[in-house]
Amino acid sequence: MMKCGFVTIIGKTNVGKSTFLNAFIGKKVSITSKKSQTTRSNIYTVKTTKNLQAIFIDTPGIHIRTEKALNKVLRKKPLEAINDIDVILYMVSGTKFDQVDQDALNLIKNSTAKKILLMNKIDLVADKSALFEFVKNLEEKNLFESIIPISSEKELGFDIVLDELEKALPENDLFYPPEGFDFQSINFEISELIREKVIRFLGDELPYETAIFLENVSDLKSHFEINALIYVAKQSQKKIVIGAEGAKIKQIGTNARKELENHLGRKVNLNLWCKVKKNWLDNPITLESLGIKN
Numbered sequence: 001m002m003k004c005g006f007v008t009i010i011g012k013t014n015v016g017k018s019t020f021l022n023a024f025i026g027k028k029v030s031i032t033s034k035k036s037q038t039t040r041s042n043i044y045t046v047k048t049t050k051n052l053q054a055i056f057i058d059t060p061g062i063h064i065r066t067e068k069a070l071n072k073v074l075r076k077k078p079l080e081a082i083n084d085i086d087v088i089l090y091m092v093s094g095t096k097f098d099q100v101d102q103d104a105l106n107l108i109k110n111s112t113a114k115k116i117l118l119m120n121k122i123d124l125v126a127d128k129s130a131l132f133e134f135v136k137n138l139e140e141k142n143l144f145e146s147i148i149p150i151s152s153e154k155e156l157g158f159d160i161v162l163d164e165l166e167k168a169l170p171e172n173d174l175f176y177p178p179e180g181f182d183f184q185s186i187n188f189e190i191s192e193l194i195r196e197k198v199i200r201f202l203g204d205e206l207p208y209e210t211a212i213f214l215e216n217v218s219d220l221k222s223h224f225e226i227n228a229l230i231y232v233a234k235q236s237q238k239k240i241v242i243g244a245e246g247a248k249i250k251q252i253g254t255n256a257r258k259e260l261e262n263h264l265g266r267k268v269n270l271n272l273w274c275k276v277k278k279n280w281l282d283n284p285i286t287l288e289s290l291g292i293k294n
Contacts, residue, residue: 003052004172005086012100015093016120020152021058030058044183052166087168091118094125095134114168117144123151197256223267231277241274
């Protein structure tokens with residue numbers, strides 16, 4: 001029998017969970033940026049080798065608690081992903097460890113899943129002896145089956161992660177076809193790829209106060225026709241999204257269209273508009289309509 005089971009990735013925002021998953025799987029399944037709260041949903045994907053099948057769940061990062069409805073929903077997502085899980089990959093950024101990292105660690109302590117600590121971004125750690133000191137001083141080091149230094153950007157340590165997953169996962173028949181399985185809908189993938197471009201081009205001005213709503217997605221065989229709205233919370237933010245003479249929203253649209261064509265394998269006609277939807281961050285009904293479900 002194969003080794004087969006569910007693996008979730010837990011850690012604070014911006015430690016590189018989505019970058020790791022994309023590189024480890026070998027394709028883009030989760031959008032990335034250097035901004036906080038890029039991932040807003042639990043993202044599912046599967047990796048199958050001759051020895052194992054791992055079904056991965058990438059979770060939104062643990063972040064400082066606030067009272068906004070969006071933040072409350074995002075903080076619950078990792079909790080959803082630690083029930084009935086076989087392995088937890090707990091990720092930190094190099095030797096950095098603060099209270100939010102501790103919050104993430106506290107979240108997984110009582111889980112019966114096997115736990116592996118991934119020390120990401122080791123390529124940015126100048127003094128490699130600091131990695132040893134970090135592990136030596138980690139009070140909860142006995143919590144983990146193994147502790148693995150990795151670099152998601154350089155794809156370092158991935159072979160060790162694969163070996164450790166093979167040890168940790170239970171024996172099972174395959175849960176999904178070996179050629180793969182699409183967990184997310186095409187509309188979700190389209191909206192996420194557009195949102196990634198919004199974050200990348202506007203992240204400094206609008207940290208996370210934007211959302212994407214697809215008005216229409218038409219598969220016309222020769223091409224996709226996509227109409228999408230970029231929601232913001234204030235009129236002043238709308239001006240930032242549109243830019244001088246529409247330059248910024250055009251830049252977002254051009255880059256999103258190119259990536260969508262590459263992802264969908266077909267020509268895309270993408271039409272973007274920006275609208276103000278006041279207090280959408282605090283409105284659970286609006287959040288659900290945007291696919292951010294509690």
